[in-house]
Amino acid sequence: SQTIHQWPATLVQPVGSPLSLECTVEGTSNPNLYWYRQAAGRGLQLLFYSVGIGQISSEVPQNLSASRPQDRQFILSSKKLLLSDSGFYLCAWSGSYEETQYFGPGTRLLVL
Amino acid sequence: AQSVTQLGSHVSVSEGALVLLRCNYSSSVPPYLFWYVQYPNQGLQLLLKYTSAATLVKGINGFEAEFKKSETSFHLTKPSAHMSDAAEYFCAVSKYGNKLVFGAGTILRVKS
Numbered sequence: 001s002q003t004i005h006q007w008p009a010t011l012v013q014p015v016g017s018p019l020s021l022e023c024t025v026e027g028t029s030n031p032n033l034y035w036y037r038q039a040a041g042r043g044l045q046l047l048f049y050s051v052g053i054g055q056i057s058s059e060v061p062q063n064l065s066a067s068r069p070q071d072r073q074f075i076l077s078s079k080k081l082l083l084s085d086s087g088f089y090l091c092a093w094s095g096s097y098e099e100t101q102y103f104g105p106g107t108r109l110l111v112l
Numbered sequence: 113a114q115s116v117t118q119l120g121s122h123v124s125v126s127e128g129a130l131v132l133l134r135c136n137y138s139s140s141v142p143p144y145l146f147w148y149v150q151y152p153n154q155g156l157q158l159l160l161k162y163t164s165a166a167t168l169v170k171g172i173n174g175f176e177a178e179f180k181k182s183e184t185s186f187h188l189t190k191p192s193a194h195m196s197d198a199a200e201y202f203c204a205v206s207k208y209g210n211k212l213v214f215g216a217g218t219i220l221r222v223k224s
Contacts, residue, residue, distance in 0.1 A: 099206040103155035
């Protein structure tokens, strides 16, 4: 069966520091991968999605970037965090030609 | 363009009462529709999905949803609420390119 992992689970970072969040998927090949942000009291905002290694599409301009160095690894990064980057970050995967997305446990990021 | 509207950001029911969470969609093509549940500080879990087969879809934990094309609705119901159903629920519609558009979410409170 497929599983999706995210780490760290919780992160507290100062403003201006770098960020790296990691997501990995097991039990499937060539998945579509997604990064979402969920800010307090707001819905889910799609940040990035990827259909293959090195292929990243950005949904909204922001202070973040994403990379996919391996088939089942998706990384969310920032060079300098802003207060507004605080939130709950969710990674998700779907099959190559499927609509259903499956979510990881999330990372809670607090920027102080 | 596809969009989703969830009526009621908060719904409160008594334990044992009917749960009804409303979702209306807008889609220019026959949609795939989803309901997800999110417990505090966790990722989203798929409850059920409609993929143009049966209009009444049964999901996990006793939930079901009915696709009504004439009303462009996909409301989520459960005959008898349980305390463990307290969570936030998201309706979503598929968008081109294997992306999903999520509603703003409905927080369900279950009173004892």
